[in-house]
Amino acid sequence: MTATNAEARFESVPAVRQGLADVKYLADEGIAGVVYLADRLQKPVLVEGPAGTGKTELAKSVAQLTGSRLIRLQCYEGLDESKALYEWNYKKQLLRIQVERNDEDNATWTEIEEDIFAEPFLLTRPLLEAIRATDPVVLLIDEVDRVEVETEALLLEVLSDYQVSIPELGTVRATQVPLVFLTSNNTRELSEALKRRCLYLHLDYPDLEREKEIILARVPDITDSLADQIARVVRSIRQLELKKAPSVSETLDWARTLLLLGAKEIDEAQATETLHILLKYQSDIEKAAKELSAAAS
Amino acid sequence: MTTTSPMLDVLEGFIQELRTAGLPVSLTENLDAMEAVQHIPMEDREAFKYALAATLVKSHSHWKAFETVFEVYFSLRRPAPGESLDELDEGDGNVRFDESGSAAGGAMDSLSPEELAEMLYRALLNADEATMQALARQAVTRFAGMEPGRPVGGTYYLYRTLRNLDLDGVLERLMDTSREQAGGELTSLEERLETDEYQDRIAKLRQEIEAEIRRRLVADRGPEAMARTLRKPLPEDVDFMHASRDEMAMLRRTIQPLARKLAVRLARKRRHGRKGPLDFRNTMRHSLSYGGVPAEPKFRYPRPAKPEIMVVADISGSVAAFARFTLMFVYAISSQFSKVRAFVFIDGIDEVTRFFEGTEDVNQAVHRVNTEADVIWVDGHSDYGHAFQVFWEKFASEVGPKTSVILLGDARNNYHSSQAWIVKELRQRARHVYWLNPEPRSYWDTGDSIVSEYGVHCDGVFECRNLRQLERFVEQLG
Numbered sequence: 001m002t003a004t005n006a007e008a009r010f011e012s013v014p015a016v017r018q019g020l021a022d023v024k025y026l027a028d029e030g031i032a033g034v035v036y037l038a039d040r041l042q043k044p045v046l047v048e049g050p051a052g053t054g055k056t057e058l059a060k061s062v063a064q065l066t067g068s069r070l071i072r073l074q075c076y077e078g079l080d081e082s083k084a085l086y087e088w089n090y091k092k093q094l095l096r097i098q099v100e101r102n103d104e105d106n107a108t109w110t111e112i113e114e115d116i117f118a119e120p121f122l123l124t125r126p127l128l129e130a131i132r133a134t135d136p137v138v139l140l141i142d143e144v145d146r147v148e149v150e151t152e153a154l155l156l157e158v159l160s161d162y163q164v165s166i167p168e169l170g171t172v173r174a175t176q177v178p179l180v181f182l183t184s185n186n187t188r189e190l191s192e193a194l195k196r197r198c199l200y201l202h203l204d205y206p207d208l209e210r211e212k213e214i215i216l217a218r219v220p221d222i223t224d225s226l227a228d229q230i231a232r233v234v235r236s237i238r239q240l241e242l243k244k245a246p247s248v249s250e251t252l253d254w255a256r257t258l259l260l261l262g263a264k265e266i267d268e269a270q271a272t273e274t275l276h277i278l279l280k281y282q283s284d285i286e287k288a289a290k291e292l293s294a295a296a297s
Numbered sequence: 298m299t300t301t302s303p304m305l306d307v308l309e310g311f312i313q314e315l316r317t318a319g320l321p322v323s324l325t326e327n328l329d330a331m332e333a334v335q336h337i338p339m340e341d342r343e344a345f346k347y348a349l350a351a352t353l354v355k356s357h358s359h360w361k362a363f364e365t366v367f368e369v370y371f372s373l374r375r376p377a378p379g380e381s382l383d384e385l386d387e388g389d390g391n392v393r394f395d396e397s398g399s400a401a402g403g404a405m406d407s408l409s410p411e412e413l414a415e416m417l418y419r420a421l422l423n424a425d426e427a428t429m430q431a432l433a434r435q436a437v438t439r440f441a442g443m444e445p446g447r448p449v450g451g452t453y454y455l456y457r458t459l460r461n462l463d464l465d466g467v468l469e470r471l472m473d474t475s476r477e478q479a480g481g482e483l484t485s486l487e488e489r490l491e492t493d494e495y496q497d498r499i500a501k502l503r504q505e506i507e508a509e510i511r512r513r514l515v516a517d518r519g520p521e522a523m524a525r526t527l528r529k530p531l532p533e534d535v536d537f538m539h540a541s542r543d544e545m546a547m548l549r550r551t552i553q554p555l556a557r558k559l560a561v562r563l564a565r566k567r568r569h570g571r572k573g574p575l576d577f578r579n580t581m582r583h584s585l586s587y588g589g590v591p592a593e594p595k596f597r598y599p600r601p602a603k604p605e606i607m608v609v610a611d612i613s614g615s616v617a618a619f620a621r622f623t624l625m626f627v628y629a630i631s632s633q634f635s636k637v638r639a640f641v642f643i644d645g646i647d648e649v650t651r652f653f654e655g656t657e658d659v660n661q662a663v664h665r666v667n668t669e670a671d672v673i674w675v676d677g678h679s680d681y682g683h684a685f686q687v688f689w690e691k692f693a694s695e696v697g698p699k700t701s702v703i704l705l706g707d708a709r710n711n712y713h714s715s716q717a718w719i720v721k722e723l724r725q726r727a728r729h730v731y732w733l734n735p736e737p738r739s740y741w742d743t744g745d746s747i748v749s750e751y752g753v754h755c756d757g758v759f760e761c762r763n764l765r766q767l768e769r770f771v772e773q774l775g
Contacts, residue, residue: 013337013344030347033337037348040336041329048357077565148565186357186554187561195355196325202357208497232490239493241660243553268486292486 009039009066009179024217025054025061026210034201035062044159044180046144046195049203051185052247056142058203059181063138066179071133072140073126075147081154085164087123088116096121117168127158131174138179144194145184152194155182159197206248208235214248219255229266230255237278237288246278254278268293308334311370314524315353318362319531322353329353342371358532358551368508369515369524413439418467421498422474429498433505436462441510445517451527454510464499471495533765537619537735548622549660551764556629559772563633573598603635604728604774605699609688611706612641612672613679619735619761620705621663626767627703628659635699640692641666642684645674648692679709681751682716689719693726701729701774704755707736708748715747721754730754733761733770 010016017032027035035058038045047055063070073084093116100112124132130139141155158164159182162174182198184190206214212231215222230251238245246254254277263270272289279285308331315322329352337348346367354363408416413435420428437443440461441454475491476483483491515523530536532551535544579595587593608627610620624639631637631653638650647670652662674683696702702723724730732755734741734748741748752758759770 013341029343030350033344033347034351036344037333037336037351041332043329045351046355186558188558189356192321192323196323198355199329199351200355201351202360229490232494233486235497236489236493241549266486268484271486292489 010036012036019065020061021217023061023064025057026206026213026217027058028206028210031058031201031203034199038179038199041199042162042177044182044198045201046182046184046190046198047201047203048184048186050205050245050247052249053203053205054248055181055183055203056140059138059140059183062179062181063140066136066138068136068138068179069133070138070140071126071130071178072142074142075144077146077148079147079151083125084127084151084154085125085158086128086166087125089121089123093121119169122166122169127155128164128172130178130180131158131162131164131172133178134175136176136178138181141180141182143185144182145187145190149191152191156193156197159194205238205245208232211235211248211251215252215255218252219259222255222259223264226258226263226265227255230258233266233271233292234278236292240288240291242279242284242287243281244279244284250278304334304339305331307370310520311349311366312353314366314370314521315363318366318524318528319534320354320359320362326353326355346371362529362531365527365529366524368511369527370520414463414467417462417502418470421467421495421502422471424498426501429502430505433502433509437506437509437513443510443513443517451507451510451514454514455507458506458510459503464503468492468495468499530763533768534763536762537622538616538762540618545618548764549625552622552625552629555764555768556626559768560630560633562772563630602699603633604701605636605697606634606774607638607640607692607696607700607702607727609640609642609646609684609702609704611643611679611681611684612667612670613643613677615709616705616707616735617667621667622764623703623705623733623761623767624663624666625659626771628653628662630771638695639666640688641670641672642681642688643672643674643677644680644683645672646684646687647671678711679706680713681706681708681710681747682714685716685719689722693723696723696726698726698728700727701731702727703774704730704732704751705735706732707734707746708732708741708751709745710747712745715750717750717754720751724754724756729756731756731770731774732758733767734758735762736760737762 010019013029013032013036016036017027017029020027020032020035034045037043047058049055060070062068096116097112100115126139130137144152144155159180162177163171165171182194205211208231211234212227215227215230216224219227234246234251234254254274257274257277258266258270261270261274271292275285275288275292279288312322312327312330330349333348333352334345337344339345346364349367350360350363354360413432416428417432417436419425420432436458437454440458442457443454472488472491472495479487511523511527532544532547535548537548540548573596576595576597579597580591580593583593583595584591606627608624610624612620620641627634627637627639637653638648639653640646640648649666649670652665652669653659674680704720720730732748732752736746738760740746748758759766761767761770
């Protein structure tokens with residue numbers, strides 16, 4: 001694999017970071033670095049991390065930044081190649097055969113076969129579509145941990161060689177290498193084969209500064225001091241041992257709620273009352289409420 | 298190409314060390330890393346680190362190990378503010394230990410301890426990072442008392458430095474200042490937020506000090522030797538019986554995600570892999586819609602019952618941590634079992650299922666097990682024989698053919714009678730009886746350990762020293 005500079009989408013790591021910030025995705029050094037490398041090494045990125053830390057959002061933002069079309073493959077249990085790669089439009093094929101039969105009787109089997117296993121009868125699914133696209137695309141394979149280990153193998157050819165083999169048509173190679181993002185919620189260990197082909201990026205909860213910036217960028221009209229306070233409270237809550245720590249998207253929801261309620265700053269009562277937006281388990285809410293109102297010594 | 302051969306040498310040593318530390322780095326990944334570093338200038342240290350991580354580390358639990366090795370191998374190559382790169386590379390160990398380290402540090406040498414403490418306090422109050430870094434260097438020079446060639450670990454120096462800085466006192470003082478600024482008392486929420494903020498800053502200072510110590514040690518001993526002393530087991534390999542407090546906390550954090558993964562896997566296993574004989578009646582019934590052609594064969598799938606689990610755990614001092622983890626783990630995936638009951642014993646036995654029922658907080662429940670369970674009968678030394686006997690008398694009738702009984706302990710019976718016949722009887726009644734032993738296999742049956750005496754009556758005796766082994770065992774249980 002050789003990285004051709006002619007195709008490079010980004011100039012440098014800081015350029016990626018700035019570009020992402022322009023589309024309101026606040027990347028840290030690590031995120032920007034991996035995106036930059038993904039482009040240079042022409043490798044897919046496997047993004048892992050807790051729910052709601054902006055994994056899917058990253059792919060969307062990169063698509064927006066590079067002006068590419070986003071092709072999304074949502075994974076689920078039971079996903080197979082007819083849903084992920086391609087499928088023959090079998091109804092159309094049947095019609096075609098019938099038409100042929102009525103037309104003239106001397107069409108040989110090979111002719112028909114060649115006829116019906118051709119481009120017009122092919123239904124492209126996300127993976128093949130991304131490979132065949134002539135315009136710039138970003139391919140997002142969402143929640144890849146939901147498919148079975150056996151199905152993962154489907155992805156391997158696409159991910160390492162950017163090609164799809166169709167027995168009847170031959171191998172379809174990518175005209176341009178798309179940027180590929182795979183996301184995983186880590187509900188199971190992905191196979192070594194898949195991991196080896198990808199760059200790995202772990203998205204964690206952002207630190208205080210970044211979280212504040214994210215709130216400021218994503219929630220219009222919020223004041224600087226309120227955003228700062230929200231970020232601080234959330235940091236405090238994340239330090240507790242909870243079943244599910246508040247994610248970035250929940251922080252944003254909370255910020256919006258507080259804004260709607262017309263809060264200028266957060267006091268204890270307000271924080272406790274709106275905790276259910278940040279936390280989704282009753283035991284977590286109780287614990288956090290107790291912790292927030294008990295004086296920290 | 299910006300890469301030069303010394304760079305590749307360093308990288309090679311680095312990857313070698315990663316492998317020794319237990320990270321699975323494949324050849325492809327190695328090549329990827331080599332290619333990646335050609336695109337990222339080494340001067341951009343953060344980006345360089347992430348580039349290496351993205352190509353070499355494919356699991357978040359390995360991140361910490363990676364970071365440590367990275368610090369060791371590339372710390373010398375980072376110019377600290379006020380120092381040039383060459384100076385660092387040339388300076389040999391002895392010189393580095395004696396000089397105070399930096400331009401900023403030079404000015405600090407003349408400060409009295411009180412002035413230094415004042416400066417530290419101001420830097421923390423204003424979150425002044427540059428000063429904090431300089432202070433960290435100064436503190437190490439002054440307090441750590443590092444001598445070249447001395448075979449002492451970094452923790453020793455860290456302890457000496459921190460003891461002299463009295464960070465708890467500084468935190469107190471910072472909080473007092475906050476209270477003053479707020480004009481009197483803070484509300485409890487404010488109080489908490491302020492504490493968190495200062496603790497965060499102090500943690501940063503601590504990291505800075507650790508990094509400084511590490512840098513000097515690497516300069517003294519070289520990266521290979523340093524990496525060897527810092528080498529720690531990966532989270533899944535930490536031994537339950539010898540885990541430090543930090544490692545315990547880390548293990549507790551890993552349990553939840555691990556349990557979730559395992560639960561998903563068990564549920565899937567139950568749903569798939571079902572093969573059954575042809576269900577003739579069902580097939581015929583469905584054939585009606587195809588005009589009597591049995592086009593859609595139906596099968597009679599077996600519906601495996603969820604197992605019922607009884608955990609009987611020794612919670613005496615030596616194996617308490619292990620029992621705690623196993624209970625946590627079993628309860629974290631309790632949705633995969635039809636019923637979980639827990640018993641703990643030392644020389645008396647007590648059922649503790651009640652602590653786990655009606656609460657979602659497993660940590661809380663385990664804490665109650667430790668404090669409230671009634672497990673002392675005579676002297677509080679393990680007596681497996683008596684504990685099993687009581688278990689047999691009280692609960693044997695509840696052990697049925699669906700129950701899997703898991704016995705946890707090191708079987709160090711203090712030379713009491715073993716009552717191994719109970720285990721034998723249990724096995725007759727239960728579906729399975731397993732024994733999990735947290736001791737290394739080589740210690741079994743030494744001293745007062747009588748694990749084999751029980752083991753012969755069990756369906757399996759497993760060495761279970763770390764999360765990896767525990768996970769493997771629970772998986773085959775489901």
